[in-house]
Amino acid sequence: xxxxxxxxxxxxxxxxxxxxxxxxxxxxxxxxxxxxxxxxxxxxxxxxxxxxxxxxxxxxxxxxxxxxxxxxxxxxxxxxxxxxxxxxxxxxxxxxxxxxxxxxxxxxxxxxxx
Amino acid sequence: xxxxxxxxxxxxxxxxxxxxxxxxxxxxxxxxxxxxxxxxxxxxxxxxxxxxxxxxxxxxxxxxxxxxxxxxxxxxxxxxxxxxxxxxxxxxxxxxxxxxxxxxxxxxxxx
Numbered sequence: 194x195x196x197x198x199x200x201x202x203x204x205x206x207x208x209x210x211x212x213x214x215x216x217x218x219x220x221x222x223x224x225x226x227x228x229x230x231x232x233x234x235x236x237x238x239x240x241x242x243x244x245x246x247x248x249x250x251x252x253x254x255x256x257x258x259x260x261x262x263x264x265x266x267x268x269x270x271x272x273x274x275x276x277x278x279x280x281x282x283x284x285x286x287x288x289x290x291x292x293x294x295x296x297x298x299x300x301x302x303x304x305x306x307x
Numbered sequence: 308x309x310x311x312x313x314x315x316x317x318x319x320x321x322x323x324x325x326x327x328x329x330x331x332x333x334x335x336x337x338x339x340x341x342x343x344x345x346x347x348x349x350x351x352x353x354x355x356x357x358x359x360x361x362x363x364x365x366x367x368x369x370x371x372x373x374x375x376x377x378x379x380x381x382x383x384x385x386x387x388x389x390x391x392x393x394x395x396x397x398x399x400x401x402x403x404x405x406x407x408x409x410x411x412x413x414x415x416x417x418x
Contacts (some may be wrong), residue, residue, distance in 0.1 A: 218412075234410070235408035235409060235410050235411055236351065236408055237397055238405060238406070241405070249404065249405060257314040280401065281350075283350055283351075292399070292404060292405065292406065293339075293399070293406075294339050294340070294356065294398070294399040294406045295353055295356055296340065296351075296353065296399055298350040298351050298352070299350060299351065300349070300350050301350050
């Protein structure tokens with residue numbers, strides 16, 4: 194299995210809702226990432242997990258809460274989002290023992306906050 | 308703030324020509340460099356990595372690195388309409404803590 198999967202593909206949520214994004218990989222990668230990408234912009238790093246521990250939080254607002262239940266799974270819990278949080282949320286993983294530039298991306302979750 | 312800069316384009320080339328995409332970076336401590344391709348509405352896909360000065364070839368793609376000039380480039384030979392996409396340059400910062408992406412260059416290959 195050489196892919197990263199993400200669910201759901203699309204999500205529409207109100208500003209008072211709580212929802213979660215899910216990411217899964219079975220490549221044995223020990224680093225996993227969450228990115229946010231707005232239209233015509235590059236991916237913007239949010240969080241990095243290395244060996245299931247949060248190693249980087251790029252000053253992301255607390256309404257985004259990451260979780261890494263095991264080495265294959267990564268979740269992003271969403272609560273009280275704002276319309277400007279609407280974006281494509283990408284999960285990625287990489288081989289090796291730490292952060293790497295050789296990242297494998299999932300297809301993304303397109304989030305719309307109403 | 309460590310920066311990775313690319314010309315946003317669009318860069319238009321005729322089918323069969325060589326497309327040349329350029330990237331400069333600010334962090335002199337960076338050692339690892341990557342090119343990703345992103346089709347419209349899709350996620351980025353890694354196409355090349357380069358770690359040493361010089362050229363690295365993979366099929367129709369050649370990555371070039373000049374650390375002294377802090378410059379990375381990607382050449383696509385025999386460009387095809389299917390190469391039309393945004394190409395993102397990515398740099399692993401010194402200290403291996405984070406990958407910074409450039410803003411991307413949109414390539415259009417005209418049949």
